[in-house]
Amino acid sequence: MWADGDHRRLPGDAEQLPHSRPRHRGARTMIPLLLLLLLPAAHGIAKVGPKPTLTKGLEGVTTASTFVLDQPRCVFQDFGNAVIWLVVALDKDVSKFNNSAVPGTPETAFQSFPESVSAYMTLNATLDSYPCPKPAGDITVLRVGSETSCAEDVSRPTCNGPLPGPGPYRVKFLALEDSVPVAETAWSAQIMLRTAKSPNSISTARSEHSSGMIAITAILSILLAILLDALVATLVFCGSDSCGSSTFSKPESVTVRRYNTHHVYDQPAARL
Numbered sequence: 001m002w003a004d005g006d007h008r009r010l011p012g013d014a015e016q017l018p019h020s021r022p023r024h025r026g027a028r029t030m031i032p033l034l035l036l037l038l039l040p041a042a043h044g045i046a047k048v049g050p051k052p053t054l055t056k057g058l059e060g061v062t063t064a065s066t067f068v069l070d071q072p073r074c075v076f077q078d079f080g081n082a083v084i085w086l087v088v089a090l091d092k093d094v095s096k097f098n099n100s101a102v103p104g105t106p107e108t109a110f111q112s113f114p115e116s117v118s119a120y121m122t123l124n125a126t127l128d129s130y131p132c133p134k135p136a137g138d139i140t141v142l143r144v145g146s147e148t149s150c151a152e153d154v155s156r157p158t159c160n161g162p163l164p165g166p167g168p169y170r171v172k173f174l175a176l177e178d179s180v181p182v183a184e185t186a187w188s189a190q191i192m193l194r195t196a197k198s199p200n201s202i203s204t205a206r207s208e209h210s211s212g213m214i215a216i217t218a219i220l221s222i223l224l225a226i227l228l229d230a231l232v233a234t235l236v237f238c239g240s241d242s243c244g245s246s247t248f249s250k251p252e253s254v255t256v257r258r259y260n261t262h263h264v265y266d267q268p269a270a271r272l
Contacts, residue, residue, distance in 0.1 A: 045099060046183040048075050052086075052171050053188065055141045064194050065162035066145035072173045072185070073140060074132035079183050082175035083126060088144065089119035091168040091190050099174060099181040109157035110150075114164065121174070122160045144171070166193045 054061050055068045062068075069086075076084055085103055089096075096118040101108050103121035110120040123142060134140055150159035163169065168190035175183040 045181050046078075048183050048185055050075070051186040051188050052173060054191065058141070062191070062193050064166075064196065065164075066143055067163075067169075067191055067193060069142045069144060069171065069188075071130055071140045071142055073130050073134050075173065075185065076127060076130070076175050076183055077132050079175050079177065080127055082177045082182055083124050084130070085121045085174045085176060086123040086142070086144065086171055087119050087121055087174050088113075088163075088169060088171050090114050091170050093118035094170050094187055099184065102179055103176075104157050106157065109154070110159045110161050111152060111154050111157065120157075122158050124158065163193060166195045168192050 052069050052072070055070050058068060060068070072084060076082060087097060093114065101119075101121070103124065106112065107117065108119065108121045109117060110122060113120045123144070131138075145161065145163045147160040148162060150156040151161035153159065169192075170187045170190060172187045173185045174181060
């Protein structure tokens with residue numbers, strides 16, 4: 001009898017090799033694949049700044065369908081091979097956007113925003129478009145929503161089309177290398193667009209006052225026109241023969257005779 005734990009092999013027993021459990025043939029190929037998939041998640045996406053902001057000191061920064069942002073200058077300079085995209089979303093749908101979304105696909109198409117797409121990707125550019133530092137005279141703004149020709153063209157899912165409502169919106173820049181996200185900014189603050197005033201909200205007091213002034217001005221203009229017509233007619237009528245002609249005769253010349261009164265001539269002295 002052998003003591004417990006004595007695992008001597010008896011004659012006829014099959015030889016047992018360590019790690020003799022059979023393996024699936026694809027196990028060796030799946031492990032590297034899983035490592036590749038987990039590698040981006042392990043490294044994470046770089047957070048860069050500052051976050052997008054509306055341009056200051058410019059007229060028309062926001063309209064009913066567009067807004068103007070500062071370009072991301074000197075933000076992604078460490079990612080020379082990346083393509084930089086602008087992500088636009090409604091404020092309530094920011095959390096729904098996934099950085100792994102691929103631009104130019106139905107899931108990020110402008111034409112489906114915001115009904116079936118929570119955020120769309122547009123205005124793709126390389127670092128060559130955002131040189132750092134900024135050269136003198138360069139235009140350093142981006143107008144979001146400026147393209148109207150492709151708004152309904154489904155063949156251009158990255159269209160920078162007019163925004164469909166007042167918002168509020170939030171945006172961020174996302175850098176992709178071979179469709180893999182490598183860096184991103186934080187989401188911007190809320191961006192509200194301008195809205196047209198309701199006709200019921202417009203005060204009528206000023207309009208009534210203006211109507212009275214318009215009426216008075218019109219009456220005065222008519223009276224002035226009548227006076228001018230009368231003056232012109234008078235000048236034309238009196239300039240013709242019907243007004244009579246005035247004959248001015250030359251006054252007769254008056255001869256003035258010289259008359260010396262009490263004229264005394266010197267006489268010679270009387271002779272004695």
